[in-house]
Amino acid sequence: MHTQKNYHLRIAGFYFFYYAFIGMFAPYWSLYLKSIYFSAVEIAILMSVQPVMRMIAPNIWGWLADRTGKRLLVIQIAAALSALFYLGVFATTSFWGLLLVLGLMSFFWSASIPLVEATTLTYLGKRSARYGRIRSWGSVGFIVAVVGLGFAFDYIAIDWLLWAGLFIMSGILFFSRLIPHTEVVAHHTDHHPIRKILLQPRVLALFGACFLMSVAHGPYYTFFSIYLVEHGYAKSAVGGLWALGVICEIGVFFLMPWLAQRYGLPRILLVSFACAVLRFLLIGWGVDFLGLLLIAQMLHAVTFGAYHAASVGLVHEFFQGRHQSKGQALFGSLSYGAGGMLGGLASGPIWQHYGASVLYSCSAGMALLGLLLMVWKLRMK
Secondary structure: OHHHHHHHHHHHHHHHHHHHHHHHHHHHHHHHHHHOOOOHHHHHHHHOHHHHHHHHHHHHHHHHHHHHOOHHHHHHHHHHHHHHHHHHHHOOOOHHHHHHHHHHHHHHHHHHHHHHHHHHHHHHHHHHHHHHHHHHHHHHHHHHHHHHHHHHOOOOOHHHHHHHHHHHHHHHHHHHOOOOOOOOOOOOOOOOOHHHHHOOHHHHHHHHHHHHHHHHHHHHHHHHHHHHHHOOOOHHHHHHHHHHHHHHHHHHHHHHHHHHHHHOHHHHHHHHHHHHHHHHHHHHHOOOOHHHHHHHHHOHHHHHHHHHHHHHHHHHHHOOHHHHHHHHHHHHHHHHHHHHHHHHHHHHHHHHHHOHHHHHHHHHHHHHHHHHHHHHHOOOO
């Protein structure tokens, strides 16, 4: 029991720093880029580098981890190289220089999380419903980063963001060395080609719907902070609004064992997509009303927290044995990677030519399409 608890804390530490990096990057990196005079289209391109790499890199690293059976070593190498290449942000402020640096850093940074997800679920075994409680430490890390930096940037220059990122990267590297080794349990699908699993209608429906959900979130991660600042919100308020959503997300993670048992993962996903439609409409048309923004951010508990836990859980059910790492990698690549890339890249021109209300209405439309796909094809008991 002592060893299990110790391993729990080690994995939780990795989640804490990994998502603290997102808490540093997603809300504030666009503000840093704006401070060095990049245009909306350039910001959209640079903010889309991570999703592009999340589309490409996890499949390569997931295949390598499953092929060699050395999942933990791959995680450690990826963490070390991502920290090394992050140092490049101190060396350049040019568009092409940052594009190269962010590309190299993201190629390795994005490799580790699908492997850690597979490690966590393997470690939990039959207690996989408790995944959310370990993953909630990632949400805590996000909150610490987003709130702390939000208050800090009301008093210090935004370029201190680079040093915050370096500190967080060091934490990722440290805890990558502490993650426990786990043995992959053999499964009767081990000798099947992965495409046989991927081409099942219910798997395609899940991946397609999750792709659309990530497209919907692209404008949120790219322009939400700029949107709030342009409407008169202080950076501390921006951090507070980001944090509110993640605080609610933590609550859902702790409730997931009960929710999953009572309602099932597919029904939870249906509710998540429906709430996403409402949330993005509130953001797009209710920015001047704090009460509506508060409701929109509380819905993050469902549109990300419940959505993420349910989708990762279903992927774990679909991809068993030696396909676990590749399954989680494919999920991350096709949803957060390809979907996030498309949503981020499209958000720049739409923001520039049509404005934020139209942009977030498009997000609501993408979530609605995902909901319809789920209703049509994802038939499970």
